[in-house]
Amino acid sequence: MLPVTTQQKVIRLLGQNGHRLTSQKQTVLKILFEHDRSHLTVEEIYGYAKEESSRVSIATIYKTISFLEQENVLHKIRIDNKRNCYELIHPNEPEGHPHCICTKCCKTIGIVDESVIRMLSVCEQAIKVHYHFQINLQDILYYGLCEECRKKS
Amino acid sequence: MLPVTTQQKVIRLLGQNGHRLTSQKQTVLKILFEHDRSHLTVEEIYGYAKEESSRVSIATIYKTISFLEQENVLHKIRIDNKRNCYELIHPNEPEGHPHCICTKCCKTIGIVDESVIRMLSVCEQAIKVHYHFQINLQDILYYGLCEECRKKS
DNA sequence: TTCGATGCAAAAGGTTTGCATGGGT
DNA sequence: ACCCATGCAAACCTTTTGCATCGAA
Numbered sequence: 001m002l003p004v005t006t007q008q009k010v011i012r013l014l015g016q017n018g019h020r021l022t023s024q025k026q027t028v029l030k031i032l033f034e035h036d037r038s039h040l041t042v043e044e045i046y047g048y049a050k051e052e053s054s055r056v057s058i059a060t061i062y063k064t065i066s067f068l069e070q071e072n073v074l075h076k077i078r079i080d081n082k083r084n085c086y087e088l089i090h091p092n093e094p095e096g097h098p099h100c101i102c103t104k105c106c107k108t109i110g111i112v113d114e115s116v117i118r119m120l121s122v123c124e125q126a127i128k129v130h131y132h133f134q135i136n137l138q139d140i141l142y143y144g145l146c147e148e149c150r151k152k153s
Numbered sequence: 154m155l156p157v158t159t160q161q162k163v164i165r166l167l168g169q170n171g172h173r174l175t176s177q178k179q180t181v182l183k184i185l186f187e188h189d190r191s192h193l194t195v196e197e198i199y200g201y202a203k204e205e206s207s208r209v210s211i212a213t214i215y216k217t218i219s220f221l222e223q224e225n226v227l228h229k230i231r232i233d234n235k236r237n238c239y240e241l242i243h244p245n246e247p248e249g250h251p252h253c254i255c256t257k258c259c260k261t262i263g264i265v266d267e268s269v270i271r272m273l274s275v276c277e278q279a280i281k282v283h284y285h286f287q288i289n290l291q292d293i294l295y296y297g298l299c300e301e302c303r304k305k306s
Numbered sequence: 307t308t309c310g311a312t313g314c315a316a317a318a319g320g321t322t323t324g325c326a327t328g329g330g331t
Numbered sequence: 332a333c334c335c336a337t338g339c340a341a342a343c344c345t346t347t348t349g350c351a352t353c354g355a356a
Contacts, residue, residue, distance in 0.1 A: 015355090015356090018309090018310075019310075019311090020309095020310060020311065020354085020355050020356070021355075021356095022310095022311060022312075022354080022355070023354095024311080024312070025311085042345080042346085043345090055312090055313090056312090056313090057312070057313045057314070058313095058345095058346090059312075059313065059314075059315095059346090059347080059348085060311075060312055060313070062345095062346065062347075063311080063312080063347095064311095076234075078231055078234045081229075081231045081234060081237060082321095082344080082345080083344085083345065083346095084234060084345090084346090098280075100280065100284060100286045100288070102286075103289070109284060109286065111280060111284065113279075113283045113284070115279065115283070116276060116279045116280055116283060119272075119275060119276045119279055120276050122272060123269060123272045123273050123276060124295070126266075126268065126269045126272055127251075127253065127264060127269055127295065130266045130268070130269060131253060131262060131264065131266070132299075132300040132303075133253045133255075133262065133295070133297055133298070133299055133300065134297045134298040134303050135253070135295045135296070135297040136256070136296055136297040136298070137295070137296040137297065138293075138294070138295050138296070139293070139294040139295075139296065140291075140292070140293045140294070141291070141292040141293070142277070142280065142286070142288045142290070142291050142292075143288070143289055143290040143291070143292065144286055144287045144288040144289040144290065145286070145287040145289070146285075146286055147285040147286065150285075150287050168330090168331090171334095171335075172335075172336090173329085173330050173331070173334095173335055173336065174330075174331095175329080175330070175335090175336060175337075176329095177336080177337070178336090195320080195321085196320090208337090208338090209337090209338090210337070210338045210339070211321090211338095212321090212322080212323085212337075212338065212339075212340095213336075213337055213338070215320095215321065215322075216322095216336080216337080217336095235319080235320075235346095236319090236320065236321095237320090237321090
C-alpha cells in the first residue's frame with residue numbers, strides 16, 4: 001500500500017501546473033491506489049472505472065495514464081506484447097525493478113529485495129565494461145512458476 | 154554468422170514433418186541468415202523479401218515467422234512495445250540472452266559474454282531463493298547509449 | 307469566463323484469419 | 332493428385348487523434 005501521505009502528494013500534484021483535477025483523474029488514481037502492487041492493463045483500469053462511475057471513456061483512461069506516466073506516478077511494464085500493464089511507482093524503491101511473471105496464474109511479482117538489486121547492478125557494471133554500453137534504463141522480466149502454482153503441480 | 158552446416162540443417166528441417174519447403178520460406182531464411190545478429194522487424198523482413206522476389210505477402214511473412222518460432226529457429230524479442238523483433242537462435246549460445254538497445258541509433262547488441270551470463274544466473278538463483286519463484290525464461294533489456302553514440306554526444 | 311479535460315467516433319497500425327488458388331511432394 | 336502453403340482482403344485489437352462540448356479554477 002502506498003503511504004497515504006504519498007497518495008495525497010500525488011493527488012495534489014495533478015491539479016498543478018495548469019492541470020485540472022477532474023473526477024475521472026481521481027477515479028483512476030483511486031483504482032491505482034486500491035490495486036497497488038498489481039499490474040493492471042488499461043482494460044482492467046477502464047473496467048474498474050466504469051464500476052465507480054459510468055461517465056468515463058476509454059480514451060480518457062489512455063490520456064490519464066499517459067499523463068500519470070509523464071508525471072512519474074505510473075510505470076509501464078510490458079508483461080505480454082499484446083497489451084501494456086501499469087504499476088504505481090514507489091518513490092523509495094528502485095524504479096524499473098525486475099518482475100517475475102507466473103505463466104500459470106499470470107501473477108506478477110516485483111523484485112525489490114536489496115541484495116538481488118545489488119547483484120543486478122553488478123551485472124550492469126560488467127556489461128558497461130565488456131560492451132562499452134552506457135545503461136540508462138533496465139527492463140527485466142522472468143517467466144516461470146510462482147510458489148503456489150509450483151506446489152499445485 | 155550462423156555456421157553453414159547449421160543453416161543447412163535448418164533448411165532441411167523445414168521440409169520435414171509434412172511441411173513444404175517453399176520459395177517464400179527459403180527467401181525468409183536467406184534474409185535471416187544474411188542478417189544474423191541483427192534484430193529484424195516483420196516489416197523489415199517483408200521489405201527485404203520483396204527485393205528478393207515480388208511474390209511475397211505480409212501474411213506469409215507472419216505465418217513463416219510463427220512457424221520458425223515454433224521450430225526453435227527464431228526468437229522473438231520485444232524491443233519496443235509497438236512491433237516485434239526477431240533474431241536467429243544460435244544453438245550453442247544461451248537462449249534468450251539479454252540485449253542492449255541504444256536509444257539514439259536503435260542498434261541492439263546481444264549480451265552473450267560468458268562472465269556476464271554467469272553473473273546473471275547468480276541473480277536468478279538469488280531470486281529463486283528469496284521469492285520462491287521458479288524461473289523458466291528470462292527477458293532482459295537494457296536501454297542506453299552505445300559506444301559510438303556516447304562518443305558523438 | 308477561460309481553456310484544459312472529456313467523450314465520441316473515426317483512424318491508425320500491427321497482427322491474425324478465412325478462403326479460394328497455387329505449387330511442393 | 333493430394334493437400335499444405337500462399338495471397339488477398341477483411342477482421343481484430345489496442346492505442347491514438349480530432350473536434351465539439353463540458354466543467355474546474
